[in-house]
Amino acid sequence: MAEALERQPPITSPVDDHVEPGSSLWRDAWLRLRKNRMAIVGLYILIFLTTVSVIGPWLSPYTYQGQNLDLGASPPSAAHWLGTDTLGRDLLTRIFYGGRVSLAVGICATLVSLTIGVLYGTISGYVGGKTDMVMMRIVDILWSLPFIIFVILLMVLFGRNFLLLFVAIGAVEWLTMARIIRGQVLSLKNQEFIEAAIALGLRKQRIIAKHVIPNVLGPIIVYTTLTIPMVMLLEAFLSFLGLGVQPPMSSWGSLIKNGAQSMEEYPWLLVFPGLVLAATLFALNFLGDGLRDALDVRSSKD
Amino acid sequence: MPLLTVEDLKTSFHTREGITAAVNGVSFRIEHGETLGIVGESGSGKSVGCYSLVDLIPRPPGKIESGKAIFDNTTDLLSCSHSTLQGIRGKRIAMIFQDPMTSLNPYMRIGDQLIEPLLIHFDMKRKQAIRKGIEALEEVGIHDAENRMRSFPHEFSGGMRQRVMIAMALITEPDLLIADEPTTALDVTVQAQILELIQREQENLGMAVILISHDLAVVSGFCDRVNIMYAGRIFETGPTEEIFYNPQHPYNRALQKSIPGLQAKGEELYTIKGMPPDLSKRVTGCPFSSRCEYAVDYCSQEPIRLAETSPGHSTACLRVQKENLTV
Amino acid sequence: MSDYFLEIKDLKTHFPVERGIFFRHEVGRVKAVDGVNLSQSQGEILGLVGESGCGKSTLGRSILQLIRPSSGEVMLDGKSLTRMQGEALRLARADFQMIFQDPFASLNPRMTVLDALSEAMLTHNKALSEQELKPTVTGLMKRVGLSPQYLRKYPHEFSGGQRQRIAIARALAVNPKLLVADEPVSALDVSIQAQIINLLAQLAKEMDLTLIFISHDLSVVKHISDRIAVMYLGRIVELGPAEEVFSNPLHPYTKALVSAVPTADPHSERQRKRIILPGDPPSAMNPPPGCPFHPRCPYAINDCSQTLPAFDSLDGSHHQASCIRLRELEPGVPNQA
Numbered sequence: 001m002a003e004a005l006e007r008q009p010p011i012t013s014p015v016d017d018h019v020e021p022g023s024s025l026w027r028d029a030w031l032r033l034r035k036n037r038m039a040i041v042g043l044y045i046l047i048f049l050t051t052v053s054v055i056g057p058w059l060s061p062y063t064y065q066g067q068n069l070d071l072g073a074s075p076p077s078a079a080h081w082l083g084t085d086t087l088g089r090d091l092l093t094r095i096f097y098g099g100r101v102s103l104a105v106g107i108c109a110t111l112v113s114l115t116i117g118v119l120y121g122t123i124s125g126y127v128g129g130k131t132d133m134v135m136m137r138i139v140d141i142l143w144s145l146p147f148i149i150f151v152i153l154l155m156v157l158f159g160r161n162f163l164l165l166f167v168a169i170g171a172v173e174w175l176t177m178a179r180i181i182r183g184q185v186l187s188l189k190n191q192e193f194i195e196a197a198i199a200l201g202l203r204k205q206r207i208i209a210k211h212v213i214p215n216v217l218g219p220i221i222v223y224t225t226l227t228i229p230m231v232m233l234l235e236a237f238l239s240f241l242g243l244g245v246q247p248p249m250s251s252w253g254s255l256i257k258n259g260a261q262s263m264e265e266y267p268w269l270l271v272f273p274g275l276v277l278a279a280t281l282f283a284l285n286f287l288g289d290g291l292r293d294a295l296d297v298r299s300s301k302d
Numbered sequence: 303m304p305l306l307t308v309e310d311l312k313t314s315f316h317t318r319e320g321i322t323a324a325v326n327g328v329s330f331r332i333e334h335g336e337t338l339g340i341v342g343e344s345g346s347g348k349s350v351g352c353y354s355l356v357d358l359i360p361r362p363p364g365k366i367e368s369g370k371a372i373f374d375n376t377t378d379l380l381s382c383s384h385s386t387l388q389g390i391r392g393k394r395i396a397m398i399f400q401d402p403m404t405s406l407n408p409y410m411r412i413g414d415q416l417i418e419p420l421l422i423h424f425d426m427k428r429k430q431a432i433r434k435g436i437e438a439l440e441e442v443g444i445h446d447a448e449n450r451m452r453s454f455p456h457e458f459s460g461g462m463r464q465r466v467m468i469a470m471a472l473i474t475e476p477d478l479l480i481a482d483e484p485t486t487a488l489d490v491t492v493q494a495q496i497l498e499l500i501q502r503e504q505e506n507l508g509m510a511v512i513l514i515s516h517d518l519a520v521v522s523g524f525c526d527r528v529n530i531m532y533a534g535r536i537f538e539t540g541p542t543e544e545i546f547y548n549p550q551h552p553y554n555r556a557l558q559k560s561i562p563g564l565q566a567k568g569e570e571l572y573t574i575k576g577m578p579p580d581l582s583k584r585v586t587g588c589p590f591s592s593r594c595e596y597a598v599d600y601c602s603q604e605p606i607r608l609a610e611t612s613p614g615h616s617t618a619c620l621r622v623q624k625e626n627l628t629v
Numbered sequence: 630m631s632d633y634f635l636e637i638k639d640l641k642t643h644f645p646v647e648r649g650i651f652f653r654h655e656v657g658r659v660k661a662v663d664g665v666n667l668s669q670s671q672g673e674i675l676g677l678v679g680e681s682g683c684g685k686s687t688l689g690r691s692i693l694q695l696i697r698p699s700s701g702e703v704m705l706d707g708k709s710l711t712r713m714q715g716e717a718l719r720l721a722r723a724d725f726q727m728i729f730q731d732p733f734a735s736l737n738p739r740m741t742v743l744d745a746l747s748e749a750m751l752t753h754n755k756a757l758s759e760q761e762l763k764p765t766v767t768g769l770m771k772r773v774g775l776s777p778q779y780l781r782k783y784p785h786e787f788s789g790g791q792r793q794r795i796a797i798a799r800a801l802a803v804n805p806k807l808l809v810a811d812e813p814v815s816a817l818d819v820s821i822q823a824q825i826i827n828l829l830a831q832l833a834k835e836m837d838l839t840l841i842f843i844s845h846d847l848s849v850v851k852h853i854s855d856r857i858a859v860m861y862l863g864r865i866v867e868l869g870p871a872e873e874v875f876s877n878p879l880h881p882y883t884k885a886l887v888s889a890v891p892t893a894d895p896h897s898e899r900q901r902k903r904i905i906l907p908g909d910p911p912s913a914m915n916p917p918p919g920c921p922f923h924p925r926c927p928y929a930i931n932d933c934s935q936t937l938p939a940f941d942s943l944d945g946s947h948h949q950a951s952c953i954r955l956r957e958l959e960p961g962v963p964n965q966a
Contacts, residue, residue: 022741022782032318192735196796199695200749200803201722210748214739343818459909460681489680490845490889491906498905516819519891523898542895560823561893562852570830571823571852577788 029218032294039290042283049280053099062090064097065248073266083268085258094250095273101251102277105165106232110224112170113231117177118213118220124178125185126208136182143175148241155243165244169231180223184216218295225288229281236277252277303375304331305477305510306355311369311380313347313354316362320582324350326534328369329608334477337504337511339525339542341518341557345578347534348514352480355379356391374477393423396471400483402463406455412439412466413451419474438469442499461492468499475507482514497524518558522546527614530554533579533589536608540615550617552596555629588620596621596629633668634839635692635807640665640701642684642691646914659914661687662698663863666940671806674833674840676854676871678847678886680910684863685843689809692841693725694718705807723753726800730812732792736784742770742795743780749802773798774828790821797828801836808833809841814849826853847890851875856947859883862921863913868940869948877960879943879950881926888962904962920953928954 033039057064062080068088076083082091124135151168158164188194189212197207236253238244240260245251252273259270313325325347332338342348353359355371356379371379373395377386399405407415416438417431426434432451439447442465455463464484471479481500485493501524504511515521521528521542528545530538530553538551549555559572576593579585588594591601598621606618621627642662647653661684669675679685690696692703694710703710705725713721729735736745746766750757757765767777773794784792793813800808810829814822830853833840844850850857850871857874859867859882867880878884885904892898906925911917917924923933932953942949943956952958 019780020778020782022779022786024741024783025738025785035318192729192731193737195695196727196729196735196799197737199693199722199727200799201719201752202748203719210740211737215737343820461909489910490847491680491885492909493891494889494903494905498903517891518819518893519898522893522895523891546893546895557819558893560820562823562826562846562849570827573823573827574820577790577821 029291029294033290036290036293038286039294042286042290045279045283046287049099049276049283050103053096053103056096057093057100060090060093060096062093064089064094064250073262073269075266075268082272083266085269086262086266089248091255091269091272094255095252095276098250098252098255098273099276101245101249102232102235102253102280105169105235105251106228108166109169109173109231109235110227112166113173113177113227114220114224115174116170117174118181118216120174121178121181122185122208122212122216125182126189126204126212128186128189132182136179139175139178147172151238151243165235165238169234169238173227173231177220177223177227180219181216184219185212188212188215222288222292222295225284225291229284232277232280252280303334305334305336305374307331307370307372308351308355309370309372311351311354311371312367313350313359313364314367315364322582323534324364324581325354326581328531328534328536330529330536330539332478332510332512335504335508335510336527337513337525339521339528340512340514340531341516341521341528342531343516343578345533345581346531348516348531349482350534351531352482352512352514356395356397356480357387358397389423392419393474394476395478395480396474396476397480397482398464398467398471398484400486402460402467402487403455405467406463408455410454411451412453412455412458416451416466416470416473419470423474434473435469438473439466441472441503442466442469443495444469460488461495464488464492464496465499468496468503472503472507472509476509478510478512479504480512480514483516484513485520486516493520500524518546518561530557533585534581535589535606535618537590537619538615538617539608544612544615548615549629550611550615550622551619552594552629553590556595588618596627632670634671634673634706635667635669636702636704637665637667637692638702638704640688640691640703641699642687642696643699657914659912660684660863660916661913662691663913663916665701665860665863665865667858667865667868669839669841671839672833672837673856674830674842674854676850676857677841677843677860678845678850678857679860680845682910682913683860684913685860686811688860689727689811689841689843692807693727693809695727720753723803724805725807725809726803726805728793728796728800728808728810728813731816732789732796733784733816735796736792736799738784741781741783742766742775742798745795745799746770746802749799753803769798769802772832773801774824788821789817790824793817793825794828797825797832801832804836805838807839807841809843811843812845813842815844815846822849829853847875847886859886862910862916864921864951865940866922866952867950869946869950873948877948878962879948879955879958879960880922880952881928881958882922883950884962885927920951928958930954 068084071084071088073086074080074084080090080092082095084090120135124132150172154164154168194207194211197211235244235251236256239251239253240257245254255273256270256277259273263270308331309329311325311328312323315322315324328351340348350359354366359366366380369380373379373390377390379387413432413435416435420426420431420434435451436447439450444450444462444465458466484500485496488496497520500511513521513525525542527540528542529536530545530551532553538545538554545554546558549558556574560574562571574593579589587602587604588606591597594601601620604620606620608616608618609623610616611622619627640662641664644659644661645655646657646659648656665688677685677688687696691698698711701711710721743766746769747762750762750765767780770777770780775791775794775798784795787795813829814825817825826849829840832838842850842853854871856869857871858865859874859880861882867874867878867883874883875887878887885906888904904927908925911924917934919934919936920938923929926933936953938951938953940949940951941955943960
């Protein structure tokens, strides 16, 4: 053995206590992402907007429902940096609160879709066969239901509930997630390292948790960053239709809806919420693109 | 007059991780009708070198740093215009690749792919080209060629696809065929068929062939001359008999010794210790010196270059050059 | 109880080919493994040779129950693997392991060497404590010729040969008795191939492993094996001691295979005549009647398409082949220089 070891080459001196740190694919991906300027700018914008939305309302001297009917709609000024709406409510504060709602909807609904979608897709893809066929037909059927009718039905049945909004949107978005994950798992399942894990006698749960899911996390993360803006747009759309958050609560979508109604007289009511929403969507998309490039295994091999 | 003279070719890849010198100063020539084998392990630069000649290196990250490749005594393939190269590549220089499935377009009928070069390079009428295509398929041993022209690539087996690739490469009657591991993806019994076919077509057309392979055994029966490559350089070049019966470079000898088929059973196989060097790091001296059992101090310090030791036979080993080392 | 450690009896693995969108029905069967009988004593190295599509990988996976065979039996150390189910099979897997062809695909890219090896160990040895684990892993790494300083490295930081060493270490982590190596060196460079073959031969000897070495390359197999089995279209057509099969092939297919192996010797390469087989191996979905090799066989006679030849030897020895003209044909490779 000793002789064979000596001939083993790359290794200089096998010193047991000196263990070289490895470089995981995650670390490599992070290093690549850091070099992508647009993605990093996107990341900073997101961090900034989230922080401001969370702590902004505490710093602001106004509340989201505090009306000042004497003032009415006023353009940006020193007291009201982004102006006030027709009821004299401070727009900046309402944007903060709206940000809380919109981001919360975006993140929660995405988490809902993520959890259902990943579990459903992984099981369907990994188990395969008849189970897979039945599970995917169910997805197809749900997919063919018109989303708006589905949401309106929910609203009629359960009333206009804020929580319901997360569930409704999440319950629709998971379909795409499940399909994407299933496809990834299917191609992963035929990889030899999964076969090796089976040959080793690992339990099915462990194979899924340790060998399958970590290797589809890349696409999951990327798709998540792209789902959040989709969900936020959906929320905005529902609010625009009047199916979203109820006044006096605000979301970026409802602010835009209200702003649009009076955009000729009071353009700032549309412009500022619109800008914030657009910035968020851009940032998320750039981050998503950057993550996709960074996590792409092909580019890590060059 | 040589058909192709390559001088000091350097190709590197510029990636995030640094600059990889894939081909590092390679010079060789090939005469009309000659068969040249280029042997090396993965990463030796054997394929990159040949792809550089016909502008098939992805750029970026690939970059041809320097060199000349004089084709037919007139054109420098590396500096000529794009349209000149277009006129040579696929017409006078043809290529076949390792994996015949990925080098055929799966959505195009075999016939249409086959006659494409004729339509492009010779302005042939479609009918005439189809007739020539059928002839070409029959020539490479495909039965029922007329009907097979209408088949898609997936309807052929691996060996048949490689035959189609050869028919396609040879349909313009090129002067030079570059065959990159043409039999590696094929079964042993099919390998023999394909090599024989290439050999027969070479005699018919009088073309020169460059056979790129990792397999010394394949090259030994097929080529007139052999280049042994390692870490982007040519280590040894000479007539096939010289390379096999009178190896001069320690790497060449080690490579031959490690072929399992040649060794007595039960004995431990001869191995070359270590791994090929990382080409993104600058190597001073001989890149093989860290793995070489004959290496002495100056091997890792002095630059290497190919020098003739006997007529037509050159080696890049410093010890052979300086001390007449026999391996 | 028999003397053999591994016994394979009339093993068949067929894959149904189904068509139809709503009502799936079977339109044919790919007979990847079609009636294989083999026995192997403990510590023996058996080389399994054949071209792509002959079913050699499927046979290997069927033995290890990674693909469940359609019929037949696999007995390992007196226990029937084919009859085991679920949890019993999962626990029994410690006894038989596999090494795969592509070391770039057979390791989980997100796991360090330490993770991969300790996962394997802990699966079948729950008693292993945290303190014992690391030294055991280090010991295993040294055993396959890897420096323990790479303990925390990820697969992509290794070269092909080193990855294959990790894969070997992972297979050995559970102390198997039977090891199936499916083309373990064909993805590696020539100089690295020799290192891995040496390592496998040495470990097999040290650990008294029963090894099935699957390869398309006769010369590689010849070197490491005690016996060689040649497979064609789902069946074993020749079986015998390695030297015998290589230098004295009985079956026409083996003759062709041996004659096609190139040697790195320009003179003999140019002089010798290869038996060039016409065409490609037929599909395993519609194998030809009679002897599966007869459409490509240079020695075929009419009877070949009628009867399936039985396994027979010339002199009652262990060197056997299934060819009806076994006694008429000269053993060995004809026309060789």
